[in-house]
Amino acid sequence: MALTPRLWRARGLSFEIGARTLLMGVLNTTPDSFSDGGDFLAPASALAHARGMIADGADIVDVGGESTRPGAAFVGTEDEIARVVPVVEILAREPGAALSIDTYKAAVAKAALAAGAHIVNDVWGFQKDPDIARVAADVGAGAVLMHNRTHDDPAADMISEVIGFLSRSVEIALAAGVAEDRIALDPGVGFGKTHRQSMELIARLSDIAALGFPVLLGASRKRFVGQATGVAEPRERLYGTLAAHLAGIDAGAHIVRAHDIKPHRQALDMIDAIRSTRR
16 A cells, blocks of 8 residues: 555644654563563663664564563563663663653553653553543643453454444544644554454554544464464464465554564565565
């Protein structure tokens, strides 16, 4: 799909959407994330990993302090803030990528934004904590609004559900004062969806893009990639992940969220170069 470049803004930053696929690097400061839990729990290791991702070509570093994998333990607000804010504070003083806070809690978002984050990445699309949209709006932060559900339902019309859910999320964001050019949408592949539903969402990302906002795709190392490829170990799912992301870009994704930055940057640069010949 050839894309018309436009701007996505996030707290003083502007990203050209369409000409180049943006790459968001995953930084989990958690003990229990599904593929790298505990690896970057200490601030020093988290900072080293973030700097490595920036050097490898990440445009955005997405810092999260609570795992969103199924069955993960709830993390209290103060503990989550303690995990993410020291990392954000240091990275915000350094040149490099934009910073995103991966949280659905308004208090965590507020603390991370005060520390220098540019984007709020909410896995519940501003529908879990009613104050988070206002927190983002108050500082002009970018907002990534993701579809989520508590359990999968093979009978659900997932395309229609995702579009309806994200449309409500956009309404919440706009009502709180988040500008249209600061909103991006994420269909939430792998979150409360069957293997087939996640695949269908990737194939039909153009339906999500038709809502008029940049689309983020995060398939990195997820279970449905393992189901499709037969690879049980999440860390070994790079090739399947790359295939899912490249297919998603061709179907309408503008931003990719990934763990493995160097191979993704090279693959994204290649598909962007090919797609540029379609204009």
